[in-house]
Amino acid sequence: MYAQVFFFMTFLENRKQLKYRKKPITLEHYPRVAIVVPCWNEEKTVGRTVESLLALNYPKDKLEIILIDDGSTDNTLAVMKTFEGVQGIKVIHKENGGKHTATNMGIAMTDTPYIGCLDADSFVHPEALTRMMTYFDAHPDTMAVSPSIIISDPKTFMQKLQKIEYDWAIFNKKMLGIVGGIHVTPGPLSIYKREVFEQVGPFRKAHNTEDMEIAFRMQVNKLRIRQCNDAYVYTVGPRNITALFKQRLRWIFGFIQNTIDYRKFLFKPKLGVFSLFTVPMGVISIVAAPLLLYLVLAKATSFVLVKVAQASVIGLSSTTAATFTPARGSFDWFDIPSTPYTYVVAILYILVVTSIFIGRSMEKDDDKISWPIYRIVPFLLVYSFIAPFWIIKAMWRSIIRRQVSWR
Amino acid sequence: MIDNDVRVDWKKYLLVFFITLSLFLTATVLSNSVGRKKFSELEQIQNEIALNILASETQFSLLEETRCEDVTNSILSDELNVLAGKLEEGSASIGGTNADTEYIRNYYFLLEIKDYLLMQKAQERCKLDVTPIVYFYGKSDECPDCEKQSIALTEIRSRGENARVYSFDYDSNISAVKTFIAINKVPRTLPALVINGKVYTGYQSLEDLEKIAPQLIKEVVEEKTTKTIKTVPVKK
Helix, strand or coil: CHHHHHHHHHHHHHHHHCCCCCCCCCCCCCCCEEEEEEECCCCCCHHHHHHHHHCCCCCHHHEEEEEEEECCCCCHHHHHHCCCCCCCEEEEEECCCCHHHHHHHHHHCCCCCEEEEECCCEEECCCHHHHHHHHHHHCCCEEEEEEEEEECCCCCHHHHHHHHHHHHHHHHHHHHHHHCCCCCCCCEEEEEEHHHHHHHCCCCCHHHCHHHHHHHHHHHCCCEEEEEEEEEEEECCCCCHHHHHHHHHHHHHHHHHHHHHCHHHCCCHHHHHHHHHHHHHHHHHHHHHHHHHHHHHHHHHHHHHHHHHHHHHHCHHHHHHHHHCCCCCCCCHHHCCCCHHHHHHHHHHHHHHHHHHHHHHHCCCCCCCCCCHHHHHHHHHHHHHHHHHHHHHHHHHHHHCCCCCCC | CCCCCCCCCHHHHHHHHHHHHHHHHHHHHHHHHHHHHHHHHHHHHHHHHHHHHHHHHHHHHCHHHCCHHHCCHHHCCCHHHHHHHHHHHHCCCCCCCHHHHHHHHHHHHHHHHHHHHHHHHHHHHHCCCCEEEEEEECCCCCCCCHHHHHHHHHHHHHHCCCEEEEEEECCCCCHHHHHHHHHHCCCCCCCEEEECCEEEECCCCHHHHHHHCHHHHHHHHHCCCCCCCCCCCCCC
8 A cells, every 4th residue: 555655646746747749759869779589489479579660660770670589499480580681680599598598699799879678479669669768868867768568459358457457557667667666677678778788787587587687686786767658568468367377476486586686685775766665565565465365265265154054054045045135225334344454455446446547547559449447347356366376376486496487 | 757866755755654554544434433333323223122122011011901912023122133133244343342342232132131021921911923032152162053053043033023033142241141041041052042941952953943843934934035134143
């Protein structure tokens, strides 16, 4: 709750300065940028990814696109090769070594002052790069810029719910960006100054969350990360609950492990919001989620047990009738819960829903239809129930020190 | 674009802390406020019961001059069952102190005893078609079957108009309840029921109750309706 209030305060302080640029913009100076696209078995999406890069509103002679095939076992390399010969595109094949090795290879192959990293299942808005580059111009201390990520063309139920979650993240990430507390420069396009890698070194495996670890490393080296709210990047969300669970398990596990690795940098005022707020709040959320789940499950279990007992005594049909028969026609205070916990949770949900809607309004991309409002209900229900499970599993994996795989 | 300084803004942290704290306080205030409403609702129901019983006693004392046809089940307070249900629903969340809740519960037991005595008088005088069931329960760890028993009695009470369930905490400190236990010679084998002056210990299913008091189950079968179930309270 503290975190959400913190974000609202930040939003109220800065809302008039938030920019939403609709029209194509022109930079005074176009620095050379290389976008590295590490790929492993992305035959279905990599073509569209490259097409979106080619459609960027950025001078072609200033843009390098480095496609690295990290030992894919499908047709990824063949798809990549169809772009060979296109201006600015390099296609490289290497033995499988992990995403960080592929990205580092791409970075080593270029000498551009700005380097972007883009996952091969993500597609950039034509204006994304230009808008992101304005942050480097406007604030010379900016060392990396991350975009607003939107779920691309959600089809399945879980993807539709993720779209809401990502809108919530647009709000939270922007607020973190404003106060300098970003803890991840996400794979779906982050742009770094070359000095970042010169100062803090290349990407590391980092428990399969290399984009989080590099942000941690930047933060402890006081390298500023900003978030460009109107630079949109579309990413393909996991199609089903199993894939989503795996992805989140990896993210949470990575957060826990990176926090452990960087624990000596926690609660250091000189490291700012990242050290005092972002990571501690992340830890508190991780601990709180299973506790909330426990309380909900305890209530649900008690309800089910009573119903089972009723069914065993008076039969199932009577129990059902009793459950669904309205107790009293008129208003009754006894219909309203009165435990403080209920009200705390209600206030928390109000704050969450409000920030989701602010995030939704910040997703001002005219090309895409936003989600219907009613969908927030299944989103809250499903995420409230399943999120604690991947958190618990990530905690358990951390305790038994068992790594989490990519897919 | 925004260029906030990353320096720690302690004032903001503090302000956010106080706002968060005020939200928690708001939750507590809301919770207490609803709890108080529930509590006052209970008190109101109690007052109604007390008034009903007083009215019934007065009416009963006039029985000598009243024809039995005019004395129906209506002399007994229906509110007693409403209070029973609310005590059960709200036992964990009624506002006020534990002492307040305990007071209401004790008062409820006394009202039950008064109602029971009144009903017996009415039965003797006018042969009312009402079967009183006195039910003694205990804490869930001591009486695991009490919940089931409570459900069975709730079911009987909800389906038939002629059953009147009086439930008591076996460990109540109210001397009247202790006397009630002593008079009926109820052993500490819970749940315990007193039906037609006879004590039954252990869980009594609907089938068992049918054998004990066929008129109750007859009502159950005949009047299978979807009436709102009024709960027989079980001490948590």
